[in-house]
Amino acid sequence: MIRVLIADDQAMIRSGLRLILEDEPDITVIAEAADGVEAIEQARRLRPDVCLVDIRMPRADGLEVTRALAGPAVPDPLRVVVVTTFDLDEYVYGALRGGATGFLLKDAGPALLVEAVRAAHHGDALVSPSVTVRLLRHLTAPPREPDESVRALSDREVEVVREIARGRTNLEIGAELFISLSTVKSHVSTIQTKLTLRNRTEIAVWAWANRVV
Template sequence: MTIGVLVADDQSMIRRGLRLILEDQPDIRVVGEAADGAEAVALARRLRPDVCLVDIRMPRLDGIEVTRALAGPKAADPLRVVVVTTFDLDEYVYGALRGGAVGFVLKDAGPGLLVEAVRAAHNGEALVSPSITLRLLRHLASAGAPREPARTPLSDRELEVVRAVARGRTNQQIAAELFISLSTVKGHVSGIQAKLGTRNRVQIAAWAWENRLVEPG
């Protein structure tokens, strides 16, 4: 199955470069390009791509506003958004992840990670650049947040899965680490989302980070 991708960036050279990287893969096709946030929202709603690659800083609507419009709680038919940017400031990371993004990748992370993020989003997984994950953990660890929530609705096994998700593990990796089947992992993830009221794996990871269920390193 070919993964249809919308690329949204205000720099034509960046859009061209992203297209070349993605279309070098046999299973990925760029179905549209947008030069600003408003165009990105309109094109995404019309083309219904499998994954939207969205830059943070764009005219008319920024990447966080685009993410909220396409993937946020008020989106009638949410799409999968991966934020791709040169900026890794904390406010952008938090804004994008809380807005519904399923991935956050720096442009200098390399083409391999970009392609991996697209495939992960298409498969219902999530990918955040490792450097960003580490910064999030360090920030939250120094913020004085409680180590665990006072009352968690999750079982011990579900907490193990949450910690693995927060560390960026895929379902296959979690299954191998916990010695359980892939279908069991998927069942746990679905149950965790229902209990926490989260919509995707990134929001599960954010919950884990905020409650200090994982530590830097």
């Protein structure tokens, strides 16, 4: 059972998200929080599998909550999916760089919400398609010198990084590159170690930043 915490300052939104999630046989909502400070306190106490966090909340916003629960300095980070009405670039990058494993717009629909929760629980990342498209548009910007760490990757590892940045699952990567699922997982683990990254979202952000895609 996937245990979820919902953090949003609007009671109606929290109720709507709860209804969608608890309609699924493998998901249960264990707590709700009406502001950022409460979200951090409850998440640290209850250790949910996935935290759904709104961007704009009183006392501490969603980016602060994300950094507190999933940031680079957190010794045992939780999985955070940011759910918001606002798809401003600074929110997207702030959330992903802060450690979020997903970024979802509230108008994305129930199916994508459920998929994002399951993806986060399994260590994968899901970003709303409209947001992904805009992130990829940054690839049209003038190229910059790639980070030195690019040279640490093998050709096959670079291929895996590209597929992750395109939003492919491990199964899809295996099919695309004609390698087994276990080999894909091994490559992902090695890539994370070489680049000092913690999850697939960070790999994707790194790939976009270094124009590896």
